[in-house]
Amino acid sequence: MQEVPTGMTEPVLSVRNLTVRLPSGADRENAIEHISFDIGPREIVCIVGESGSGKSVTAQAVMGLLPKRDLVVTAGETLLQGEDTTKAHIHRLRELRGTRMGMIFQEPMTALNPVQRVGQQIAEVLEIHTDLSATEQRQRVLDIMKAVQLPDPELMIDAYPHQLSGGQRQRIMIAAALILDPALLIADEPTTALDVTTQAQILRLIKEMQSRRNTGVMFITHDFGVVSEIADRVVVMQHGRVVEQGTREEVLRRPREAYTKMLVAAVPSLVPPKRVPVEGKLALEAKNLSKIYGRRTFLSRKARIVKAAQDVNFHIRKGETLGIVGESGSGKTTVARCIARLIEPSEGEILIEGANVAHLPERDLRPYRRDIQIVFQDPYRSLNPRRTVGQSIVEGPINFGMPREKAIDKARELMGLVGLSPDALDRYPHQFSGGQRQRICIARALAMGPTLLIADEAVSALDVSVQAQVLELLDNIRKQFDLAVLFITHDLRVAAQICDRIAVMKNGVVVEHGTTVDVFRSPQHEYTKALFDAAPGRDFGAQQSVA
């Protein structure tokens, strides 16, 4: 808006002493307590914290989007250009939303209405807040679509969300949030669900749009790489309180509080530590592995063929960690599923101790099932919520003929090994945190006595501090059991720290393969270089190295 003050003296948003109460029975009284910070025009303030720190609640309080019955503002104010949004009437709030404050969300996949054309969804803001005619609206939408650098706006304006990529959808969200030039943009983890290269583009776009339009940005993130890339100032939150705030340099380089120091230190470095090459026995070998979807059948004549994986070759030794790194759709999970024989590869060989299991029928495959175990990405969905964790852990061994008592004893032992109390076996998954659940998943996998453990984005859903602990656990059990580990990840920092060797995948093909140190120090393939360039906060954390 034109009347936005441009001086740094008058903030766009001023959060004063904000307190939001949690419903009774929650683990603490208040979701956020006495939160205070300012956001000036043209300023990007990053709110950083782990899950449950209250950063999203703060954003929702400003927008007036808190679920009415559950979360109540009990003290403080959120002054949007001097106007307190927590006390504004719902009609006034609706006027402010979209015009003076806009918001974008984490999941561009789900934040757009799937049954409405994207152009319509941007135009909705104009329809609500302006008297523009349909043609004028369409023109404005095309203009903003150009501004957020969407290709071919004339065509894309009538597309549905599912026809666009994740990055394009996020651009649509940004377009809808910024079309009326709000003074404040709230971005709630807007790049977390995106690939690194797309993330880099979206970050650049947000920065460019806000500086051109004098927008103040409240940028919520858990990723210190992103913080170091985009923030002017940083507010660190923990358990609903502001722990520390200051300029980017102050918080990242010279954190004062112990919690901030811990968070910063927990971020894995992009510089891989030196590793001794593993000389153990071969645990698994994949030769010319391919998976092709969409074979033509007699029912559908024009089948689309997708080569999810093509000619993938690698081997893993006992005690070794091989990383497969790539963006979404690169085929890394397809490879993992082929190796675990959750799906049958179209071509190629999978050799376990010399036996090719790639095309074995289920009956003959059974003895090999226990050799390969997987830990999945989402610990909230990979445990059956209706079974105790003990039941989940002993199920596999009992299927393979272990007596129940022995299986339970082993489960108790494994719970201790992964750092949980053996007495917790009788509890249900919902009684554990995300990190604890992932430990349970690891214990479940270990109960089968595998030779190869596949970790498919196993730490991606976890907070950095928890992530560091789970990574350490994985590394310890690798050493203790002389396990071969296939580590699938999109996160270069994690890969740098845990993998002995790395295979980089793109469009189903391994484009580069080498020791972690070599790949990081001198990437050969163009794509690998692009991937490293896009990693947020390349300089950040270069000086520290997690052993």
Next chain:
Amino acid sequence: MAGYILRRVLATLPVLAIVAVLVFLMLRLTPSDPAAIIAGDYASPQQIEGIRERLGLNEPILKQFVIWIGGVLRGDFGESFFYKKQVAELIGERLEPTLSLSVVTILLVILVAVPLGIIAAHNHGTWIDRVVMGFSVLGFSIPVFVVGYILIYVFAVTLDWLPVQGYQRISEGVGGWLLRLILPAMTLSVVFIAFIARMTRTSVLEVLNEDYIRTARAKGQTELKVLIRHALANAAVPILTIIGLTVAILIGGVVVTESVYTLPGLGLLTVDAVLARDYPTIQAVILLFSFAYVLINLLVDVAYTFLDPRIRY
């Protein structure tokens, strides 16, 4: 799309063929003789035998079937044993009341149930929600004939607002037509309103937790438009599925309702035909019902593509 519809229509042919064989066989296997019923209580065995001969019931079953199915393929459903009329003509006369009743009922169901469900979902957990869901349980639990007689007692007998029974053709005046349909349609709709209101509530509730609902609110959209344009539009597919099933079940339901309100429709025709062992009529009506089921399913599947752009055949 056109190819898909063509394939689906072709796929109905075997279904109809199986129905034709089953209906034909089951009727012949029931221990009852249409000739005896037509001849009446005082007929001699010779007279009955004559009637059997005339109706072709003495031929081998296979030959009877070939004759019948040959006629059906030419569009000739034969002559009713009982009404002494062409079956096609008979059905033509009875189609309008049944279609009227079904259409009015389904409109009533949609107009009442969907808003009720949305209101309940929007006020989730409050007394409004509980009242709506309470009525839904009630509507679910009362049998159709009880509802029918209660409504007749209240609106026709006591208040005298609506006629007790009967039917007026639409060509004789829309007002009278509609007036006579209100009670039977209300009777039929109660169960389905209860059911669809519940389904709508569940589907909308689920959708209300989606991120794009939050996005719409963040744009400053009013709650009503959030509910209709974003929530209902996305909840529409499961709701439509249930409505499609409802239409199918409704066709079965008219048999009872038309009897209660003596509407001269296909339901009443079916009852009479069954009582009279009127084979050609029963066979034709059941074939027609099966065809209607298949057609409704196809329409619902096609409608999905308009409600959700992600669904493509």
